Amino acid sequence: MSWLRPHRRRAGTSTTEQGWSAEDVQTLEKAVGRAPSVHNTQPWELTTSDRTAVLRxxxxxxxxxxxxxxxxxxxSCGAAVTNLFLAVRALGWAARLRRGPEEGTDDPELVAxxxxTQRQHPSVAEGQRYRAITRRSSYRRPFHEQPLSHVAREALLAAGGAADVHARxxxxxxxxxxVAEMLGYAARVHRKDRYYQRELAMWLVDGQGGVDPGGGIASEDLGTEGVAAVGLTRSQHRLPDEQRxxxxxxxxxIMVLATATDDPASHLRAGEAMQFTWLTATSLGxxxxxxxxPLHLTEVRAGLRERLGLPGFPHVLLRFGYPVPVPGQRRA
Ligand SMILES: Cc1cc2nc3c(=O)[nH]c(=O)nc-3n(C[C@H](O)[C@H](O)[C@H](O)COP(=O)(O)O)c2cc1C
Structure with missing residues (x-):
């Protein structure tokens, strides 16, 4: 679907009083539903009313x-906020984002x-990021050997380093x-943790038909080679040699995102920045x-912070590269 179509059709006729159309709501739901989430759990709920969309x-x-x-x-919820905001912009509206519950109210699950507010065209960059929402996916294989250009690296660094988030x-x-030493250590810990492995197995969907719409990761999508082999480790995975x-x-x-504080609001901001950067990367091909x-182990988080001299708490590693073309498939 073209992101400009809904806007063009209603330009000049739709006012904030009219509320979202059924088609608008579908656009918002689809954008939120395409956000990445841990184990593809989709741990959010979207409600819409008037010209407002609420993510919990x-x-x-x-x-x-x-x-x-x-x-x-x-x-994950932070990533969904980025998609939601871009979808409202793509529908042709200026968007006001309020994070957390309204002042004086107690609703800890209210994310954003x-x-x-008023009719406004999205910028070219917003349109590109919005269109990237449906093309984005986790690429856990080794990348093409061609390194990223300086321009691409700068663009990603600028995207990751949103206000309140440190990207490097x-x-x-x-x-x-x-980093290899810490990822190798974490993979060994997770690989032999029976309870951890049992939970992971519950979120893996076997078979050829792709992931169940209810969530989970297709087993064949897990990385077994290169850096991704230590990114979500199963007990049967062979771990790479640390030097390799x-x-x-x-x-x-590989970029690391960190925040000065380690509270729920910071996790949400890091998630927003993660998705903004991921969409920027997708839009660049x-x-x-x-x-x-690995960052769920306190010692790994502390080790990364110390050895990389981070000015805060690391939350996520993002790996970027050019995809290896699959025979018979055109490059995005
Ligand atoms: C907060 C968060 C943490 C994630 N952690 C990992 C991870 O450690 N290893 C991994 O391979 N994928 C990880 N993922 C990727 C998810 O598994 C993936 O987004 C989800 O299965 C949906 O698939 P898609 O990204 O292809 O749409 C993470 C995603 C999010 C949002």
């Missing part, structure tokens, strides 16, 4: 082994309220070796995947 966290969606503190759930690349072999892993990390473009599994 479903904290009942709990991953006790993988995500006992709900950090990834909130990162996006209100359409892992650079040089020393940093790559430190360091080389892969050094050759990929890049592939990406994110890794949080």
């Amino acid at each position: 966290e479903r904290s009942a969606v709990a991953l006790w082994q993988h995500d006992p503190e709900g950090r990834d759930r909130r990162l 309220t996006v209100t359409a 690349w892992i650079t040089g072999f020393d940093e790559a070796s430190s 892993l360091a080389e892969w990390i050094a050759n990929e473009s 890049l592939a990406a995947s994110v890794i949080t599994q």
Whole structure:
């Protein structure tokens, strides 16, 4: 669907008093539903009324082994906020974003309220990011050997470093070796944790038909090679040699996102920035995947912070690169 179509059709006739049309609501729901989420749990709920869209966290969606503190759930909700905001813009509205509940009210699950205020065309960049929503997906295979251009790296760094979020690349072999050591350690811990593995298995969908609309990850989509092999580790995964892993990390473009504080609001902001950067990458024809599994170990989070000299708490690693063309398929 063209992102301009709904706007063009109603330009000049729709006012904020009229409320969303059924087609608008579908556009918003589709955009939110395409946000990435931990284990594809989609831990949010969208409600719409008048010209307002409200996103709530479903904290009942709990991953006790993988995500006992709900950090990834909130990162996922943050990603959904980015998609929701872009969808309102793509419908041709200026959008006001309020994060968290209204002052004086107590609604801890209320993540964000996006209100359409007046007619306004989206910018070219917003249109590009909106169109990237349906093309974005997790690419857990090794990338093409062609490195990212300086311009692409700068664009991604600018996208990741939104207000309140610190973005930086892992650079040089020393940093790559430190990160490889920590990811290797975390993979070994998770691989032999029976309870962790049992929970992960419950979210894996086997078979050829892709992922169940109710959530979960198709087993065949998990990474078994390169950096992604230590990004979501199963007990049967063979772990790469640490020296080889360091080389892969050094050759990929891997960004870390961190925030000054480590509270729920920061997790949501990091999730927004993660998705904004991912969509920027998709719109540039890049592939990406994110890794949080190792960061659930306190010692790995602390180690990353110390060895990379981060000015805050790391939340997610994003890997970017050019996809390896599949024979018979055109590159995005
Ligand atoms: C907060 C968050 C954490 C994630 N952590 C990991 C991870 O550690 N390893 C991994 O391979 N994928 C991870 N993912 C990717 C999800 O598994 C993926 O987004 C989801 O299965 C939907 O698939 P899609 O991205 O292809 O749409 C994470 C995604 C989010 C939003």
